[in-house]
Amino acid sequence: MAIGDWAPGLKAAAGYQPAWLPKDLVAGIVLTTLLVPQGMAYAELAGLPPITGLYTSILCLLAYAVFGPSKVLVLGPDSSLGPMIAAVVLPLVAADGDPAKAVALASVLALLVGVMMTVAAVAKLGFVADLLSHPTQIGYVNGLALTILIGQLPKLFGFSVDADGLIGEAAGFVRGVAAGETLPVALAIGAGGLAVILVLQRFLPRIPGILVAVLGATVATSVFGLADQGVDVVGPLPRGFPPLTLPHIDLSDLGILAAGALGITLVSVTDTISTASTFAARTGQEVRGNQEMAGIGAANLAAGLFQGFPVSTSGSRTAVAFQSGARSQLTGVVGAAAITLMLVLAPGLLRNLPQPMLAAVVIAASLSLADLSAMRRLWRQRRVEFSLALAAFLGVALLGVLPGIAVAVALSVLNVFRRLWWPYSTELGRPDGVAGYHDVRSYPDGVRFPGLVLFRFDAPLIFANARTFREEIRHLAHAEPAPQWIVVAAEPITDIDTTAADMLEDLDEELNAAGISLVFAEMKDPVRAKIDRYKLTRTIDPAHFYPTIEDAVAAFHSQRGK
Template identity: 30%
Template sequence: MNIVKFIPILDTLINYDKRNFRFDLIAALTVAVVALPQTMAYAMIAGVHPAYGLYSGIVLTIIASSFGSSNQLATGPTNAICLLIASYMIPFVGSENFFGNLFLLTFLVGTIQLTMGVLRLGSLVNYVSHAVIVGFTAGAGIIIAMGQLNNLMGITLTSGHLSSIGKVIACFQSIDKINYHAFSIGIFTMAVIIFLKRINKNLPGALLGVIFSVLLVMILGLEKYGVKVVGQIPQAIPPLSIPNFTLSAIGDLGTGAVVIAIIGLVEAVSISKAIASKTHQKIDPNQEFIGQGMANLGGSFFSSIAGSGSFTRSAITYQNGGKTRVTGVLVGLIILMVLVFFAPFARYIPNASLAGVIMLVAYSMIDKKALAKVLTTNRNDAAVLLVTMLTTVFAPHLEQAIYAGVAISLLLYLKDSGVATVKTLEPVRGNDGQFVEQIGNGQDTSISILQLEGNLYFGSSADLDKKLSDSYSNSKVFLIRFKSVLIIDITALEVIEGFINRALAEEKRVILSGVTPKILRMLDKMHIIQHVGIENIFMEDDEVFATSGKALDEASSFVRNVSYKTEKISAQAYLTR
């Protein structure tokens, strides 16, 4: 195996353009500022000390960026994954091996993901369409913004864990408790970002906005006015850990690991594809599977909880100019440096300032041009987009939006593919003696030419049966043309056989043209050739309409009751190969 291909960071470093370092560093600093409080908060959702979220933010981010496919994907603790971790770890709360089992869960998730990547199962994500990605991205932007409203307004929610919609409702119910100092800090941060971006898009507006906010908190002593800050951050590097490798623990956590692994992969690849649609990077899902697997696998030995791609942090990476996967490595190193050297200063970061950064990121995630294009181009894609977006906003779990989008996409595809195309054609001799085709007008009833098109399978067999029945006429000869058939299965062939048997029973002649070798073998195995006769089978020809012309000559000969031989490709030759 090519080690550079297996470890993409090596290729990035070998061919690294030094001009990108400034962009990667600025993006990494901005992401790290957001990741510090975010990873701590997610760890608390998972039911563990905030320090374990920081450890995951260091280890998982560095490893996933080194092995993954996307240049902008930021890996670490996420809301959805941490909620699942809390659910599956409930039976172990208070036990001696709680942390051993916690890290075993991370190990199992990584093992499953890495195995799927090595087996090249990344093609499974091809069932996530562009409309799903656009809808998921827009919906995620909405819920991210809603989830930060209470922090922006400085309102303390006392109802425990709430959904994004629940937070919005709670905020409006407690509007009289708004902290105007915190709200002003958040609006100030947003104003700084917008102003600096208008001056120069390359300025690190989010980072400078947070730094200015920290200075205001420290100089004006805003904490005494109720402005909440990130608070104390532990000064430590990720310690080594040993998962609890026992068969009983593996059995207890196996199902949960599978669920978390699959949801984590769907999240990571969906986010990667969403950002790649803007950066035009080609994403390799198999390599992304490997990257996520290696991150969780390695993280299990460095006190990390399972993680996946973060929509918020990935979007910040993109919006702040991160060019390469070096950004993710720098994020991990910066968080590590903050833990070791700058923890006392980072504690002054106001939550309202971070909420302002995240809200602007959420707004930028809604690709208005892509939304308009999908909504106005195709009704099916528009339906998929709306279902995905609404499910993202209203469903209790984020991953359900992906499932809903994929499900509605497949249902609409099956609905459309359940339609069979049967055209009644008539030949018209042109001036050059060639046959041209046009939609039949029903004037000539001696010969009926039926052209079958597209995918003929069990899903479209009912429609095929109806359309063949409607096409049945008093013609003496039915010429069935297979030239435009892409796929055909035994169910569709049984429908065609029923039509042929009806015609033969009424002493009509049936001729099959444009038959491929594959279809011929299927006709032979179903004994259709025995009923029709090998002399009435005309094989596919490279010359356009050539086989139909030969078959038509044969049909005309039969109608005129004139016996003459016509040159044709031998179907028998294909059967004896």
């Protein structure tokens, strides 16, 4: 295997054009203004010290620059993964609340995600992203956005809540506000920062609203001594590059971490393939799903070995890099270098960054995650899929983030089975002025021939719908007057499994006893080959397979004319 196949970044570096350098440098500096505050905020969202968010950002950017195939995708701590990480890690450290243990658990979680991603890439399992249908993704993300929002409100108001789950946290927040626990100065700086972010994002998107808000809040805290007035601040950060660390955990925790890693892997793959597809269309690249998984796997492995936590693609940071003129992954390398320089030369730069401001950063991210317009569109377009989205939303909101993932996946899979179980089927007729035979529901005046039924079944014929097919054919056979031929327009039938084959054999014998012929038209060659392999032509007349519906109709009329 060529080096470019497993390390696309090295191949890209060999073809790097000097004219790209100024744009990549500028984009990297602009990107850093997002990476630092968001990395720290999302680390706290995951229940970890803020410094781990910076460590994670550095290592994942460097690893993806080597092993990732995309020129512009930006990886890092993600708001959608934060609650999932917290849901896995925090219960395991609840007894002693040891931050070092939480970091070790999160690092092992990142290593497990990295291994799963790498194995999936080698096994070419990029299709697992399809396990989450778009409606369930919409519902899941909206539930996640609400969960994040409610969880950050107490910090924004300057107090904390000891509760689990959305309902418990919401109730605790209301009780805290009612009991007068709100710290006005904390609320002022957090709400003010949130307003700055949202206003600038809405009306002046080219201005980095998060940077403006974070710098303003940090300066205000320093000038007015807000830390002495009870406002929690980040405090000094450790100096220097993150050290290589092999995390140690209890083996009894490994099962829970593996289950959480599986859910994180699925969400990360789905999000990455979606984001990669969007930006590949803009840059003229092709999406390489398996290589993307390898790149994300490498990023998670690197983060896990340097006190980091699981990462994914960030659509918002990728958009910022793209809009700033990024031409290659050097943009991410510049961002990683800038964060490293800050930790080496000025670790105290953000010591007075107030915690309510970090809450505002996370809340702004949660609002960007929410997509209520998509829910409204599903309501207008297809109520069944709206119901799936709503169920996924409730799964996250009421059961929790990780169970919500299980609910979303289960709903997606069940929706596939529902469509296979009860596929669309109809009779066909020949409408005046239109060539061919068409759905009589769309063309109710279509001509139907006495003694002949044309039936279309829009699905592969498998165990899940064999009974449905049989009952519909029986219903047609019991009509008055009874048909002589039932012609199955088999072009939509892409497969016939052994369960369906046994059903067809019994059904054909039943119809033959009633003087009715079961006939097939437009059956695909691979499906017909299976019919022969199953030896169904022992009962079904081999002459009753026609290349077109017109041929079957002509044969029926020819037989009746004899």
